Each structure stands twice: as structure tokens, then as C-alpha cells.
Amino acid sequence: MSASELYQRIVLEHSRAPHHFGALAAPTHRAEGANPLCGDTLHVELRVVDGCVAEIAFRGEACAIAKATASMLGEAAARLDADGIAQLEARFARVIGGDLERDDTLGDLNALAALANYPSRRKCALLPFATLRAALAGTAKTTTEGEHR
Numbered sequence: 001m002s003a004s005e006l007y008q009r010i011v012l013e014h015s016r017a018p019h020h021f022g023a024l025a026a027p028t029h030r031a032e033g034a035n036p037l038c039g040d041t042l043h044v045e046l047r048v049v050d051g052c053v054a055e056i057a058f059r060g061e062a063c064a065i066a067k068a069t070a071s072m073l074g075e076a077a078a079r080l081d082a083d084g085i086a087q088l089e090a091r092f093a094r095v096i097g098g099d100l101e102r103d104d105t106l107g108d109l110n111a112l113a114a115l116a117n118y119p120s121r122r123k124c125a126l127l128p129f130a131t132l133r134a135a136l137a138g139t140a141k142t143t144t145e146g147e148h149r
Helices: 003-016 064-076 082-096 104-117 119-137
Strands: 029-035 040-049 052-059 141-143
Touching (some): 029 119, 064 104, 064 119, 082 119
Parallel strands (some): 029 141
16 A cells, blocks of 8 residues: 555544544643634643543544544553653654654554645644643643744
8 A cells, every 4th residue: 555545544534533532521631723724623622640641532623634633643642741742743743744754653643744745734734733732731722823844
């Protein structure tokens, strides 16, 4: 299977039936995120225990890339603290920026490496990370505006 086919299959699977979609019963952290470039909005809720993500849920109106990334991020962020999330995001940004072909620690998120060829869509994939970071920091709202990757 080519990288392009893998990208399409995984993104479609996660955008059609996203994991962690919905709301948490008792979130400890939450944030709203927006990507003004394409109109995506996400609401992320977390349950943080001992500084680490124990549960994550998201909902909102977003493109397939943003939804798929949020879905995959739910798996990748489990049990990570803010520093671990920052490291995960940095590795992901290198992959979608074309600096790395793949990073084995990213799991399914590697499928989004095809975004190296579509710079305007990278902010769609970074919106879930920005919103997760905002939630962890206690910031109610965030945007991808001004993030240059």
C-alpha cells in the first residue's frame, strides 16, 4: 500500500468513526480551539490525574484532517504529561513538515506525513494539539493563527 493510500484510508477511517468523540462525564480541563483559515472548531475535554492525561474527548465541526488527527491524538496522548505532549507535537510537526519521513513513536499519526506536500493543511492537523495544549494550560480558547509550521 502506498503512503498516499495509507493516508487516505487512515484519515477516512478516523474522520468517519473518530475515537474519543463526545464529552467526558467529569472533565478536569477543557478548551475551545479554532483554525480560522478553514473554519475548523474543536472542543477538547480532559481528565488529568497526577499531571497526566487519563481521558480525552473531543467534539466540534472540523475537516477530515482535524477530526482524524484528534481521533489519533486521543490514543497517543494517553498517560502523557504536558512535556510528553509537547515532545509528541514536536515530532509530529517534523513529520508533517517533511523533516522526518516517519517517527515510530507516533503510531497512526505517521499517516499524516503526506501533509508535507500540503502546507496549507498542516494547521488543520495541528489544531487538536493546540487545543490539547490550551486545555492542559488552563486556557479556555486558542487558535492556530500565528502558529508557523
